[in-house]
Amino acid sequence: MDAERQKVVQLQENHQALSRELAAARTFELTQRRELVNASDEMDALRKRHAREIMELEMDMRKREREIRELNEDLGAVRGDLVCERATVSTLKGALAQQETAQLMLQVRNDALQKELGTLQSSFDCSAETVSKLKLDLESAQNRVLELEQEAREAEMVRRKLHNLVQELKGNIRVFCRVRPLKEQSMARIQFPDTRDHREIILSSTSESATGQERKETWNFSFDRVFEPHSTQEDVFEEISQLAQSCTDGYNVCIFAYGQTGSGKSFTMEGGSTPATQGMIPRAVDQVFRVTEELKTKGWEYTLEGQFLEIYNETINDLLGKGEFDKKRHEIKHEKGTTRITDVVVLPLRSPAQVRSLLSLANSRRTVAATLMNERSSRSHSVFTLRIRGMNAHTGEACEGALNLVDLAGSERLNASGAGADKDRLRETQAINKSLSALGDVIAALGEKSEKGDKHIPYRNSKLTYLLQNSLSGNSKTLMVLNLSPLAAHLNESLCSLRFATKVNNTTIGTAKKQMKTV
Numbered sequence: 001m002d003a004e005r006q007k008v009v010q011l012q013e014n015h016q017a018l019s020r021e022l023a024a025a026r027t028f029e030l031t032q033r034r035e036l037v038n039a040s041d042e043m044d045a046l047r048k049r050h051a052r053e054i055m056e057l058e059m060d061m062r063k064r065e066r067e068i069r070e071l072n073e074d075l076g077a078v079r080g081d082l083v084c085e086r087a088t089v090s091t092l093k094g095a096l097a098q099q100e101t102a103q104l105m106l107q108v109r110n111d112a113l114q115k116e117l118g119t120l121q122s123s124f125d126c127s128a129e130t131v132s133k134l135k136l137d138l139e140s141a142q143n144r145v146l147e148l149e150q151e152a153r154e155a156e157m158v159r160r161k162l163h164n165l166v167q168e169l170k171g172n173i174r175v176f177c178r179v180r181p182l183k184e185q186s187m188a189r190i191q192f193p194d195t196r197d198h199r200e201i202i203l204s205s206t207s208e209s210a211t212g213q214e215r216k217e218t219w220n221f222s223f224d225r226v227f228e229p230h231s232t233q234e235d236v237f238e239e240i241s242q243l244a245q246s247c248t249d250g251y252n253v254c255i256f257a258y259g260q261t262g263s264g265k266s267f268t269m270e271g272g273s274t275p276a277t278q279g280m281i282p283r284a285v286d287q288v289f290r291v292t293e294e295l296k297t298k299g300w301e302y303t304l305e306g307q308f309l310e311i312y313n314e315t316i317n318d319l320l321g322k323g324e325f326d327k328k329r330h331e332i333k334h335e336k337g338t339t340r341i342t343d344v345v346v347l348p349l350r351s352p353a354q355v356r357s358l359l360s361l362a363n364s365r366r367t368v369a370a371t372l373m374n375e376r377s378s379r380s381h382s383v384f385t386l387r388i389r390g391m392n393a394h395t396g397e398a399c400e401g402a403l404n405l406v407d408l409a410g411s412e413r414l415n416a417s418g419a420g421a422d423k424d425r426l427r428e429t430q431a432i433n434k435s436l437s438a439l440g441d442v443i444a445a446l447g448e449k450s451e452k453g454d455k456h457i458p459y460r461n462s463k464l465t466y467l468l469q470n471s472l473s474g475n476s477k478t479l480m481v482l483n484l485s486p487l488a489a490h491l492n493e494s495l496c497s498l499r500f501a502t503k504v505n506n507t508t509i510g511t512a513k514k515q516m517k518t519v
């Protein structure tokens, strides 16, 4: 029992010891658990910190990667630049080598030039001497040129005087007669006996007398020049050109074409469209432009102006006007030796080509009017005026002249009975007759005045003579070109024209005066 008791005690002791050990183990487990919880918390904290650190590291890594990429790009660009730089360097090396060669060559050349300079310097010294000699020669040559220019100007003045003298000797009113060629068959009997001077013309006709006998009549006329049918425009202008040139010397010049309708007045004055057939107006204009250009070398400067008028039924119309034809009233004013027509277009003339286009403009205006008025151009007078003013800066001279080129209306007379003529035609014919006979009267009066002295000149009797007053007076040079039709049927008209022209030809008008001023 005791053993049993002891065993129980033992067991109790063991139990107590085991309980103590269990309590101790529990405590230890608790401690261990607490430590585990702590360790787990710590691990969580560590995990979080680690995760944060990983994130930071990843961000850092990405940043680095970006930087590496950027650096790689920079590196690529730098490599490209490096390639370029290397190419540039090699080019520059080549250029440098070339420069060195060139420099070497320049050096050689420089040496050669230095030598040449030396030679030139010595020849320059020689030349300087020659130059100073030449300068002296030039000075004396310039003085000689001035002398020669002065002589040329004096010679020009002498030429002008002589030119005028020749014109005066020929008479200040001259008459040319031109017979136009014949297309038709029945030609009147016209002879030109003066084969040397071409001054005579003979008309003849045969008719039957009352007793049945053949009667022959001849009429002799002589003029300053007679142009046969084969004469060219150039032949006629050759005789006129001197006169036309006078206007550049300060004279008033008037050239008329007179004759019956179809006798060749317009052909003579305006002519055809080819150079060979162009008439007196374009030729005179060309000549004036040519002469004014030539005279520039002698110190003359010219200004040219033109106007183109028509006188129809005693009314003046402006052929260069812009407004409606025949509507404006134009009046003639004479002031201090110059003639002005109110409200007409006066254009500065710059070239022969411009004048030609003005002439065709004038003709087109006339043609338009002709559709309303039958054959207007033969029933009206046309007056082209070229006014010319010259100044000579060297001599201080100034001159003013005018060239009037007049295509007169047809001079044929109305049928004796006046039959067949309508009212308008009658009025036209009366106006033409009035102005042509006024022209004859003025020329006759001028002739008488130069013989007897004082004499009234009836310029105002027609628009034509009043318009041309300054160009008809003794102060100017006048030429009448009598145009004749060679048709047998026109014999009587031709005789009338020849008689009128003879009257004009027998007139001597006083000396023409130059319109010169000193400025």
Ligand SMILES: Nc1ncnc2c1ncn2[C@@H]1O[C@H](COP(=O)(O)OP(=O)(O)OP(=O)(O)O)[C@@H](O)[C@H]1O
Pocket: 179, 180, 181, 229, 259, 260, 261, 262, 263, 264, 265, 266, 267, 268, 377, 378, 379, 409, 410, 483
């Ligand atoms: N010398 C000439 N050479 C060649 N043809 C000419 C000559 N003269 C005149 N003619 C011609 O004769 C015709 C009549 O001439 P023009 O028209 O010049 O006469 P006109 O007298 O002016 O007549 P109008 O008074 O009707 O104007 C025209 O066809 C013209 O070309």
